[in-house]
Amino acid sequence: MKKFEIAAIPGDGIGKEVVPVSLHVLNTIEELHGGLKFDFKEFPWSCDYYLEHGKMMPEDGLETLKSFDAIILGAIGNPELVPDHVSLWGLLIKIRRELEQSINIRPAKFFKGLQSPLVNPKDFDLIVVRENSEGEYSEVGGRIHRGEDEVVIQNAVFTRKGTERAMRYAFELAKKRRGHVASATKSNGIIHSMPFWDEVFNDVRADYPDIQTASYHIDALAAFFVSRPQIFDVIVASNLFGDILTDVGGAIMGSIGIAPAANINLNGKYPSMFEPVHGSAPDIFGKGIANPIGQIWTAKMMLDHFGEIELGRKLLDVVEDATNDGFKTPDIGGKASTIEVGDEICRRLKRL
Ligand code: ATP
Ligand code: MG
Numbered sequence: 001m002k003k004f005e006i007a008a009i010p011g012d013g014i015g016k017e018v019v020p021v022s023l024h025v026l027n028t029i030e031e032l033h034g035g036l037k038f039d040f041k042e043f044p045w046s047c048d049y050y051l052e053h054g055k056m057m058p059e060d061g062l063e064t065l066k067s068f069d070a071i072i073l074g075a076i077g078n079p080e081l082v083p084d085h086v087s088l089w090g091l092l093i094k095i096r097r098e099l100e101q102s103i104n105i106r107p108a109k110f111f112k113g114l115q116s117p118l119v120n121p122k123d124f125d126l127i128v129v130r131e132n133s134e135g136e137y138s139e140v141g142g143r144i145h146r147g148e149d150e151v152v153i154q155n156a157v158f159t160r161k162g163t164e165r166a167m168r169y170a171f172e173l174a175k176k177r178r179g180h181v182a183s184a185t186k187s188n189g190i191i192h193s194m195p196f197w198d199e200v201f202n203d204v205r206a207d208y209p210d211i212q213t214a215s216y217h218i219d220a221l222a223a224f225f226v227s228r229p230q231i232f233d234v235i236v237a238s239n240l241f242g243d244i245l246t247d248v249g250g251a252i253m254g255s256i257g258i259a260p261a262a263n264i265n266l267n268g269k270y271p272s273m274f275e276p277v278h279g280s281a282p283d284i285f286g287k288g289i290a291n292p293i294g295q296i297w298t299a300k301m302m303l304d305h306f307g308e309i310e311l312g313r314k315l316l317d318v319v320e321d322a323t324n325d326g327f328k329t330p331d332i333g334g335k336a337s338t339i340e341v342g343d344e345i346c347r348r349l350k351r352l
Helices: 015-033 047-053 061-066 084-098 160-176 193-205 218-227 239-253 293-305 309-324 338-351
Strands: 002-011 036-042 070-075 103-109 125-131 141-146 149-154 180-185 212-217 234-237 260-264 272-276
Touching (some): 002 015, 015 036, 015 070, 015 293, 015 309, 047 084, 061 084, 070 084, 070 293, 084 272, 103 160, 103 239, 103 293, 125 160, 125 239, 160 180, 160 193, 160 234, 180 193, 180 218, 193 212, 212 218, 218 239, 234 239, 260 293, 293 309, 309 338
Parallel strands (some): 002 036, 002 070, 180 212, 180 234
Antiparallel strands (some): 103 125, 103 260
């Protein structure tokens, strides 16, 4: 019997609606499988928690999380109550950094039953590897007054270690896929960090002679992402570029509500964290119509991470079949509720 202790943080907004659905799906898998056991412990850390306690999570929150095998996160943010930079840095970014989740992987592919805005979305199947611990999302900088003017400086921080780690991960991933890595750069306009990025990319690819590579400026890459996504297999990108590209990936699939992500701890010291790409979506919270697929797909990525590749593949097949048969939330053109979609997926899992 393989046993996994999993911390679940539903967080804010629709996170509270879609996380329970993904736990229902995982519990169903546990019942059917026999050889797997998931122990879930839920934590109420969120903006509501902040209003009561003055912080997003308790002082020993990180220590508590360290003892788990994985973390499932819904969404963080309720900008009407707590400024985003407070809630995100107080929980999400804190966990990613302190638990050394240095890589964020975000797959996007043609998904059966979804209306992609692309004319020919069929061969679209790629993974963005986003550097997750440094880059443009940095605390270095500040605001100064120069005469009458205000000047703001925001520094991006790139280390060789962090950059190389993301790139090596991308090349290793490409070995298991179609053997191609594209790098997202902007060394024609950003003259310190991006030439460095290119240099590290060149160094790393020398170690992988069997992998084909390409390097695009992020603006061109973003355009190709839409016009010719078939040319991509694995894309490696900095923190900011990766963030932007993956929202586009969600849009190409048909809705940001189905896009998954995983924050991976590569040194095995701490748990990895599985969260969808979408945010807390306050505009639809409480209506019961949030699409749970992004959250369920991240559960599939967690199964992959636990080595249960075949089980993960089956789960995603079931989700695609249910979608293709019309069990869809309104964002992808259906009428089903969050819970109905989850129940249908569980019903189909039981039929396997
Ligand atoms: P964040 O800053 O946390 O990324 P955001 O403001 O960028 O949040 P989201 O919360 O991701 O945005 O929402 C963007 C839009 O997509 C909103 O209109 C929201 O309703 C919609 N949306 C997001 N997630 C889902 C979902 N799971 N199902 C349906 N619609 C969604
Ligand atoms: Mg967003």
